[in-house]
């Protein structure tokens with residue numbers, strides 16, 4: 147047999163994730179594999195838990211990474227907290243809200259949907275009106291940073307409404323963690339999950355998760371066993387909890403080395419500085435895109451700094467645009483999802499990838515490709531605008 151090694155091209159990742167992985171994270175992942183019950187490894191697990199508490203801004207004891215991507219974090223929350231027959235209010239303003247609804251149905255729950263237009267944040271007043279009509283609802287679920295549209299919702303305000311109606315909250319923070327403000331304890335969020343490959347500068351495959359005492363209590367009071375064996379937090383905690391560690395599944399050792407290093411990097415930079423960096427580079431990219439004549443899909447006050455949804459200009463084929471950026475510039479940006487396919491492109495500035503170099507490279511490449519596709523662009527204007535915004 148003559149199979150050969152796979153050598154991926156070196157790309158610049160500016161889509162909705164995965165984002166560019168920090169070289170220190172890649173180096174950490176290539177260190178020697180040890181046993182998942184090795185005392186040294188268990189010590190590293192404790193450090194990961196403490197650093198995740200910092201990233202989430204929480205004291206929650208149940209804070210750990212699920213051994214699978216963000217979608218598994220989502221599923222962990224629903225499968226553990228929703229029992230058959232439970233009423234769950236799900237806020238839908240994009241693709242990931244729809245997935246939350248699907249999770250409720252698959253857990254045998256009843257989903258009450260609060261709908262907002264794609265590109266708009268979730269409206270707390272609508273949530274309040276819905277809860278007033280459904281006083282028996284037990285959980286409110288929403289996405290803080292809708293990566294499919296680039297809109298950001300007010301997690302603090304939504305959680306405050308949920309609490310007044312005695313509901314637990316399930317919050318999708320896959321794209322927000324590390325990139326924009328998220329304060330789990332201060333805002334009173336109950337079950338929050340994220341992903342490693344967006345604003346944490348880490349490779350995909352892990353889902354950081356944190357649960358409040360109230361949420362843990364709810365799981366303990368379940369009448370039926372959790373339908374997923376792999377994601378049953380009672381069992382997962384036998385391995386990740388304090389005290390003697392019992393085998394549940396083999397942890398993804400090297401992936402966890404990577405997450406550990408990514409969290410060390412976050413600590414070195416400090417969380418607030420990371421939020422500020424994401425914001426600063428968003429403003430620079432935005433100045434450049436607008437100077438080029440491009441329009442944002444989301445209104446100014448609701449924009450996510452780490453994910454910029456841009457309207458595809460008249461007469462431009464977005465598939466060709468993305469293909470040329472990839473082929474000619476090794477630059478990946480994201481397509482629109484669902485109803486937004488063909489209408490928007492999504493430019494991510496996440497984690498290690500939120501830097502001046504990526505902002506300027508993306509603007510220069512876009513300018514060249516759009517000009518080649520016969521869109522009139524004022525060459526150099528974008529770069530000048532970005533520099534001005536950075537100054």
Ligand SMILES: *Cc1c(COP(=O)(O)O)cnc(C)c1O
Pocket residue numbers: 163215216217218242289291292293294318320321341350351
């Ligand atoms: C990326 C993403 C997910 C899914 O994460 P995967 O790691 O792809 O499974 C869920 N929610 C949001 C908001 C996301 O951006």
